[in-house]
Amino acid sequence: MLDLSLLEYAAIGFFAVTGALMAAEKEMDIFGFILLGTVTGIGGGTIRDLLLGDVPIFWVKDPIFIIVCASVSTLVFFAREMPEQRLKLLLWLDAAGLAVFAIRGAHKALAMGTGPTVAIIMGVITATFGGIIRDILGNEIPLILRREIYVTAAFIGVLVYLAGLYTLPPAVAAGLGMIVALLVRVLAIQFHWSLPTYKAKI
Amino acid sequence: MLDLSLLEYAAIGFFAVTGALMAAEKEMDIFGFILLGTVTGIGGGTIRDLLLGDVPIFWVKDPIFIIVCASVSTLVFFAREMPEQRLKLLLWLDAAGLAVFAIRGAHKALAMGTGPTVAIIMGVITATFGGIIRDILGNEIPLILRREIYVTAAFIGVLVYLAGLYTLPPAVAAGLGMIVALLVRVLAIQFHWSLPTYKAKI
Amino acid sequence: MLDLSLLEYAAIGFFAVTGALMAAEKEMDIFGFILLGTVTGIGGGTIRDLLLGDVPIFWVKDPIFIIVCASVSTLVFFAREMPEQRLKLLLWLDAAGLAVFAIRGAHKALAMGTGPTVAIIMGVITATFGGIIRDILGNEIPLILRREIYVTAAFIGVLVYLAGLYTLPPAVAAGLGMIVALLVRVLAIQFHWSLPTYKAKI
Numbered sequence: 170m171l172d173l174s175l176l177e178y179a180a181i182g183f184f185a186v187t188g189a190l191m192a193a194e195k196e197m198d199i200f201g202f203i204l205l206g207t208v209t210g211i212g213g214g215t216i217r218d219l220l221l222g223d224v225p226i227f228w229v230k231d232p233i234f235i236i237v238c239a240s241v242s243t244l245v246f247f248a249r250e251m252p253e254q255r256l257k258l259l260l261w262l263d264a265a266g267l268a269v270f271a272i273r274g275a276h277k278a279l280a281m282g283t284g285p286t287v288a289i290i291m292g293v294i295t296a297t298f299g300g301i302i303r304d305i306l307g308n309e310i311p312l313i314l315r316r317e318i319y320v321t322a323a324f325i326g327v328l329v330y331l332a333g334l335y336t337l338p339p340a341v342a343a344g345l346g347m348i349v350a351l352l353v354r355v356l357a358i359q360f361h362w363s364l365p366t367y368k369a370k371i
Numbered sequence: 372m373l374d375l376s377l378l379e380y381a382a383i384g385f386f387a388v389t390g391a392l393m394a395a396e397k398e399m400d401i402f403g404f405i406l407l408g409t410v411t412g413i414g415g416g417t418i419r420d421l422l423l424g425d426v427p428i429f430w431v432k433d434p435i436f437i438i439v440c441a442s443v444s445t446l447v448f449f450a451r452e453m454p455e456q457r458l459k460l461l462l463w464l465d466a467a468g469l470a471v472f473a474i475r476g477a478h479k480a481l482a483m484g485t486g487p488t489v490a491i492i493m494g495v496i497t498a499t500f501g502g503i504i505r506d507i508l509g510n511e512i513p514l515i516l517r518r519e520i521y522v523t524a525a526f527i528g529v530l531v532y533l534a535g536l537y538t539l540p541p542a543v544a545a546g547l548g549m550i551v552a553l554l555v556r557v558l559a560i561q562f563h564w565s566l567p568t569y570k571a572k573i
Numbered sequence: 574m575l576d577l578s579l580l581e582y583a584a585i586g587f588f589a590v591t592g593a594l595m596a597a598e599k600e601m602d603i604f605g606f607i608l609l610g611t612v613t614g615i616g617g618g619t620i621r622d623l624l625l626g627d628v629p630i631f632w633v634k635d636p637i638f639i640i641v642c643a644s645v646s647t648l649v650f651f652a653r654e655m656p657e658q659r660l661k662l663l664l665w666l667d668a669a670g671l672a673v674f675a676i677r678g679a680h681k682a683l684a685m686g687t688g689p690t691v692a693i694i695m696g697v698i699t700a701t702f703g704g705i706i707r708d709i710l711g712n713e714i715p716l717i718l719r720r721e722i723y724v725t726a727a728f729i730g731v732l733v734y735l736a737g738l739y740t741l742p743p744a745v746a747a748g749l750g751m752i753v754a755l756l757v758r759v760l761a762i763q764f765h766w767s768l769p770t771y772k773a774k775i
Contacts, residue, residue, distance in 0.1 A: 287434045308718060313399075424630070488640060516601070
């Protein structure tokens with residue numbers, strides 16, 4: 170079975186940093202950083218596992234995930250040279266986490282025996298809910314409501330992954346899905362890409 | 372055992388439409404429609420099943436629910452002749468979903484062996500949380516905070532259903548509960564009914 | 574094993590009152606009080622048990638918790654002599670609930686076999702998420718974002734409890750942890766204590 174655990178650590182770390190950056194935005198103290206960073210880092214995967222019935226949740230079984238989140242949140246708190254464009258950095262790390270979690274969510278759903286429909290929605294939920302929880306706790310407009318392609322990047326990445334599984338080795342399909350999701354999202358941020366929206370049609 | 376599954380499809384579809392209407396309000400693209408429609412459609416039942424410990428969740432076992440949500444969301448996206456009063460339509464469909472989910476939530480709790488107290492709160496949570504998730508993701512004031520009777524309609528419907536179970540056939544009790552909940556909510560919307568609120572007493 | 578169940582009833586009642594006070598703030602009707610009071614009272618413990626995989630949730634097994642929440646919410650609704658400073662009362666009861674739930678969350682995690690890292694984060698999540706759900710449903714800025722020490726009080730209380738377990742009888746360690754968490758939070762409210770925040774360092 171394809172092992173995505175190293176990538177998962179990275180993605181959880183990325184999301185934890187975005188949570189900590191939100192905590193910085195809100196001028197929270199160090200324990201606020203740790204809570205917001207940790208909840209953001211593990212949020213998407215937690216909801217995924219709850220829905221799949223894989224309890225106790227992964228980070229209860231293996232607390233290293235919490236230590237990763239708490240550590241990066243603490244590092245962000247003590248980073249004296251925070252880049253001015255915190256929101257920009259948040260968007261990029263969020264994009265990287267989104268790409269990995271989309272594939273990882275779909276991959277885990279398939280591994281637990283679901284079909285492709287559930288895998289798609291599970292990938293998208295895993296990818297987006299960590300950020301949604303972060304934005305709600307930070308009292309910010311959720312990223313999913315922003316005009317630039319966001320949910321779509323997760324959808325497309327998962328579709329590429331699922332299609333790839335028919336012909337490619339799993340690791341290649343997964344890598345391809347992540348790269349496509351990341352590219353779509355990063356280009357969308359950079360060039361303010363958006364799909365036609367509802368209003369645009371009227 | 373009483374089978375409410377057909378009605379559940381309908382209610383999930385209604386809620387999915389309200390999620391898609393919210394996505395239209397927010398000018399999201401098609402994948403945003405699908406995510407918001409799906410999460411709204413399956414949200415209440417998902418929380419119900421998590422709380423009852425019935426995992427994997429119903430839509431993981433049976434992906435047809437996701438296909439229903441994704442399909443109606445897509446239909447709403449491509450509907451060229453959207454009525455002007457989108458919010459009104461949202462309120463009515465939300466009322467229909469609320470009525471069915473209240474009874475369905477209580478019914479499933481009873482079927483899993485809980486007593487009436489748990490059944491009542493489970494009915495109300497099932498009925499209201501899909502809409503709550505929709506409103507939070509859409510960054511709108513939750514419907515439960517609006518002045519018109521809302522939570523109350525779900526409560527009353529469930530109470531009628533539970534009372535009816537003592538004397539009526541289950542299907543009749545369930546139907547009666549749904550009709551009462553729907554009527555109460557629809558009349559409340561139409562005539563701006565509200566119960567005495569806290570402030571009103573001072 | 575240390576039995577914290579009596580204290581848990583009290584803490585659930587405290588949180589239910591804060592939920593009902595929020596419902597009063599929002600001028601909800603009695604069923605709104607019951608829903609908001611109940612969800613706030615049982616919210617933190619519900620998320621704790623979902624994450625630990627202890628389902629059905631405690632209040633599904635034992636509906637007395639719901640009856641407690643519904644009763645105190647109803648009492649608050651009919652209380653004619655509500656103190657003027659509702660927000661202040663909410664803060665103090667929230668502090669008491671926070672202190673008990675922090676220790677109770679950590680205690681239950683340990684009892685289910687987790688290590689101290691998971692116990693810490695579980696204590697903090699149990700302590701804070703009831704209030705977070707209340708603030709989100711009430712459309713208010715979450716308390717965790719306020720400047721006064723909040724998350725930190727829960728963290729410190731749990732750390733004192735875990736440290737105490739090495740040398741003290743469990744009941745004493747738990748009591749000490751609760752008192753410290755409560756003191757830290759109450760003093761923070763009273764004297765507007767706050768830790769250095771991110772911005773303060775620049």
